[in-house]
Amino acid sequence: MGVDIGDLLQRSTIEVSDLSLDIVAIDAFNTLYQFLSIIRQRDGTPLKDSQGNVTSHLSGILYRMTNIVEAGVKPVFVFDGKPPEWKSSTIQKRTETRENAKVKWADAKEKGLAEEAYKYAQASSKVDATIVEDSKKLLTAMGIPFVDAPSEGEAQAAYMVKKGDADKIASQDYDSLLFGSPLVVRNLTVSGKRKLPKKNIYLDVKPEIINLKESLDELGISHSQLIDIALCVGTDYNEGLEGVGPKTALKLIREHETIEKVLKAKDLEIPNLEDIKEFFKSPDVTDDYSLKWNKPDSEAVISFLCGKHDFSEDRVTKALERLEASSGSGQSTLDKWF
DNA sequence: CATCAACA
């Protein structure tokens, strides 16, 4: 998923508290997928309510958002709209991989291969319409705004950062940088202590920030050339050149300056190349949004999570108290929050 | 991912 150019970029580790008072545009699809694949029981089954509805994403939103809001972050979720047509083969491929994983999950479970089963269970995760709808409902009740992008969420989020309506984008993908976001935070929604499998070692996964301009300066390339590098490696919209990884791509673009010249020299083609480049540079975005953070509607959260999805009222109430305390009501963050 | 209780 996304583009594999991370090794080329300048990344620096930060603390969540370094994002205090920042408006962070969260790549909703990316984050929800992360929650769905990670928040699972040991056998790989996601959290579910008594009716069988998946609730892993709701757990993730409630607790993780409470924690980052408590650290002073003002999150806004940005949801995907209609993907561009050149994404259809990638989408189809993902569907196939997912269906495949479901079969392998069942197979591994039957054979008692726990580790394999877990891996394929994770790969079976899907952010479907219900997941999106439930997430929006919970966010609204928690007082956290969201934006519906006309096209790709990361493109909309990048636009919001460039416009000054948000400070940074949170996503595990690097696509936001191709869409021109000056700052991208990774590991914001997956940070914490992670146990290394089979070993007695705990790894501290901390958020890291990528500065687009610094990365470009360090590499000595333009933004357009970074897009060209990504196109060589492969994006959600094209396959990439055979045997070309980030390092080779950088070399090729340094040598030939543009992807057009690379392709000419190698007598290769990338379908829809001009359209895709244009899309990265000026994607379809909207100004039709308003960012307003409200105090949580505790009753709504409780009736939705506890009444409808079997969450423990004790736990939800505790999270709500923390959320309410940090989102205003006498705290020092009051005027910044509203 | 998170919380929680049990323990050193």
Added chain:
DNA sequence: TGTTGATGG
């Protein structure tokens, strides 16, 4: 106070 393993829904 911090680590650990089980559980959450």
